[in-house]
Amino acid sequence: MSKNNELVDDLVAKLKRRQLVGSSTVAQATLKLLIVVISKNNWTTCNQLVTLVKSVGRRLVQANPTELAVGNIIRRVLHVIREEFREAESIASHMDQNETHSAPLTTSSSMYNLLGETGSTPAEKNVQYPSSLRSNIIQEIREIKDELENIYENIKNQASLQIHSNEIIMTVGRSKTVEEFLKMAAVKRKFQVLVAESAPSYSGQEMALELSKAGIETTVIPDSAVFAVMSRVNKVILGTHAVLANGGLVAISGTHMMAAAAKHHSIPVVVCTGLYKLSPLYPYDEDSFNVTFNPDSVLGFEEGDLIEKVTVTNPYYDYVSPDFVNLFITNQGGHPPSYLYRLIVENYDPNDHTFDL
Amino acid sequence: MAENFDVVTTYKSLLLNSPELSMPVAAIQSLVELIKHSKATTMSEFMLSIKDASQQLKSSVRNSISLSAENSQDVADFEIWKKTLIIRGQSFVEKADACRYKIADLGVPFIKDGSVVLIHAHSRVVSLLLQKAAENHKRFKVFVTESSQTQGGIRSAKVLRAAGIPTTIILDAAVGYVIDKVDMVLVGLINQIGSYQMAIVAKAANKPFYAVAESYKFVRLFPLNQYDLPTYNADTLSFQELNVDQSSLTKEDGTIPAVSTSSTGSAPSQTALHMKTSEDRASQGSNPLVDYTPPSYITLLFTDLGVLTPSGVSDELIKLYL
Numbered sequence: 001m002s003k004n005n006e007l008v009d010d011l012v013a014k015l016k017r018r019q020l021v022g023s024s025t026v027a028q029a030t031l032k033l034l035i036v037v038i039s040k041n042n043w044t045t046c047n048q049l050v051t052l053v054k055s056v057g058r059r060l061v062q063a064n065p066t067e068l069a070v071g072n073i074i075r076r077v078l079h080v081i082r083e084e085f086r087e088a089e090s091i092a093s094h095m096d097q098n099e100t101h102s103a104p105l106t107t108s109s110s111m112y113n114l115l116g117e118t119g120s121t122p123a124e125k126n127v128q129y130p131s132s133l134r135s136n137i138i139q140e141i142r143e144i145k146d147e148l149e150n151i152y153e154n155i156k157n158q159a160s161l162q163i164h165s166n167e168i169i170m171t172v173g174r175s176k177t178v179e180e181f182l183k184m185a186a187v188k189r190k191f192q193v194l195v196a197e198s199a200p201s202y203s204g205q206e207m208a209l210e211l212s213k214a215g216i217e218t219t220v221i222p223d224s225a226v227f228a229v230m231s232r233v234n235k236v237i238l239g240t241h242a243v244l245a246n247g248g249l250v251a252i253s254g255t256h257m258m259a260a261a262a263k264h265h266s267i268p269v270v271v272c273t274g275l276y277k278l279s280p281l282y283p284y285d286e287d288s289f290n291v292t293f294n295p296d297s298v299l300g301f302e303e304g305d306l307i308e309k310v311t312v313t314n315p316y317y318d319y320v321s322p323d324f325v326n327l328f329i330t331n332q333g334g335h336p337p338s339y340l341y342r343l344i345v346e347n348y349d350p351n352d353h354t355f356d357l
Numbered sequence: 358m359a360e361n362f363d364v365v366t367t368y369k370s371l372l373l374n375s376p377e378l379s380m381p382v383a384a385i386q387s388l389v390e391l392i393k394h395s396k397a398t399t400m401s402e403f404m405l406s407i408k409d410a411s412q413q414l415k416s417s418v419r420n421s422i423s424l425s426a427e428n429s430q431d432v433a434d435f436e437i438w439k440k441t442l443i444i445r446g447q448s449f450v451e452k453a454d455a456c457r458y459k460i461a462d463l464g465v466p467f468i469k470d471g472s473v474v475l476i477h478a479h480s481r482v483v484s485l486l487l488q489k490a491a492e493n494h495k496r497f498k499v500f501v502t503e504s505s506q507t508q509g510g511i512r513s514a515k516v517l518r519a520a521g522i523p524t525t526i527i528l529d530a531a532v533g534y535v536i537d538k539v540d541m542v543l544v545g546l547i548n549q550i551g552s553y554q555m556a557i558v559a560k561a562a563n564k565p566f567y568a569v570a571e572s573y574k575f576v577r578l579f580p581l582n583q584y585d586l587p588t589y590n591a592d593t594l595s596f597q598e599l600n601v602d603q604s605s606l607t608k609e610d611g612t613i614p615a616v617s618t619s620s621t622g623s624a625p626s627q628t629a630l631h632m633k634t635s636e637d638r639a640s641q642g643s644n645p646l647v648d649y650t651p652p653s654y655i656t657l658l659f660t661d662l663g664v665l666t667p668s669g670v671s672d673e674l675i676k677l678y679l
Contacts, residue, residue: 245664245666246656246657246666247666282467282657282664284466284467284469285469338666338668339668340666341665341666341668341669341672342669342672345669345672350662350663353663
């Protein structure tokens with residue numbers, strides 16, 4: 001059990017109460033907590049540490065399952081831990097001069113290898129890990145933290161490659177990533193942005209305000225006009241709440257409609273996202289990662305007569321299937337949706353896709 | 358050498374005795390039997406007998422590929438090596454079963470409550486997946502194509518009904534008719550004949566098309582069209598002639614798996630057609646047992662390596678054969 005229960009409880013409560021929302025904030029808070037947990041607790045083996053992180057992780061994920069970034073960060077940390085232990089083990093076995101076979105900690109590859117394996121692999125070896133292991137792991141996790149902090153830098157640097165002069169760009173909702181991206185592009189280029197107002201949260205209006213403050217020619221359009229003006233748009237640039245393993249998006253409601261309109265007009269759809277939003281989970285069904293919000297903004301209590309007679313729902317997210325997206329701009333460059341599986345393999349360990357211990 | 362040991366008979370008896378067994382696994386198992394019986398003392402003699410047997414089995418190139426991977430071993434401790442090979446072959450056979458269960462576990466969350474699933478012919482792993490979903494108290498309905506060549510659909514329906522899943526058998530030609538009622542398409546062997554047209558219909562109707570396959574069924578092939586499958590390999594992937602003598606027709610008892618990998622007679626394709634006259638046969642021409650479904654039609658693959666996108670499979674393949 002973790003020694004830092006109060007800290008974990010605190011974050012769990014904040015996630016549950018939705019005091020902490022938004023992928024970026026949530027990701028950073030999770031990482032900060034994990035650094036404390038890993039440095040303040042006693043552990044000697046890989047299994048111990050993985051179990052510790054997973055037990056904390058599971059509580060955080062259960063606190064708000066729709067904040068997929070929490071799970072992603074935990075998986076990233078677990079991946080780092082496994083890598084570091086693997087490295088330490090291979091060094092240790094090298095020193096012992098019995099480098100015949102260093103057992104990989106994960107044996108998830110295919111059955112083919114069964115026939116080609118050179119011997120049985122012991123599950124847990126008695127390796128003396130170097131004392132630097134702990135600091136190495138913390139160091140690696142701090143690198144993830146740096147990556148999170150510099151995520152906008154890396155994404156917005158690609159802006160001038162994607163946006164050309166005199167283009168008309170369309171977007172929906174308010175995304176910090178897209179905002180930074182467009183502002184960066186505006187430094188070099190002159191272009192026009194159409195923002196769907198994104199009712200009922202009207203976050204699109206806030207977005208438009210921010211963009212116009214940065215000197216970008218911005219027009220707010222009602223959500224219902226998206227299809228009508230799509231024909232004159234050059235590019236749709238979207239933010240997202242999460243990216244799923246198949247390249248599907250969980251993004252603010254209205255995104256699906258905009259992506260479908262863009263597809264109808266063969267307008268390229270570009271999604272700006274940090275890699276921490278990339279989840280190894282699959283969309284089992286469209287509603288699995290959705291939340292419904294307070295419907296007050298759709299139909300308020302002042303409409304008392306009507307409210308008795310109708311059901312009002314206010315789903316916050318849309319699921320957008322991967323065939324609507326042409327390109328993902330991540331902090332590691334541009335990738336088509338079909339390449340995302342590769343990024344998942346590189347960033348997460350297949351054993352960590354679910355937090356079953 | 359294995360003069361007194363017939364691989365093909367072993368293979369067939371294995372399949373007959375346990376219809377639960379999948380063909381590549383049976384092939385491996387019979388090869389293991391062969392190794393046990395083999396009196397070879399040198400590497401090349403051994404490899405020769407294995408290759409010979411694989412040729413006889415004509416099951417697939419895969420087996421010999423993975424076996425030839427062993428070639429780099431030291432000849433000196435040949436006897437020991439032979440023993441380890443036997444053990445490993447056996448563990449392969451055991452794991453094959455386990456991986457089917459793993460796939461079923463992975464696939465269950467995709468079956469939504471109240472959904473309708475369309476499946477094709479008979480596949481052990483698909484049946485297992487659906488059975489597991491039913492065990493997890495998912496309520497769903499299944500449409501299964503009759504699959505007239507092998508009557509696999511009827512077998513599937515039996516299995517699924519036994520598990521308490523409401524199952525309707527439909528004609529192969531009725532896939533387009535039912536597709537609007539269906540929420541997802543689930544196929545086992547991606548190359549069982551009819552999969553391709555099912556995938557096209559599913560795509561046209563915007564329904565997800567999931568393929569379920571054990572990773573040992575991955576093959577390093579890059580077919581460019583339907584007729585590009587390796588026909589040299591075996592009858593598995595070629596057009597089956599319908600000129601089959603009556604005796605093999607009567608022998609049919611449904612225990613022969615969907616796609617026969619054996620090289621000799623008893624191809625299961627003919628039962629349903631019941632060709633009476635030779636003219637009928639001639640006019641029928643030839644009927645393939647397998648077709649090729651291009652990756653663009655496949656939404657996701659459920660494998661023992663996890664849920665993969667079609668592009669993810671190529672990555673795993675590269676890993677396997679590197």
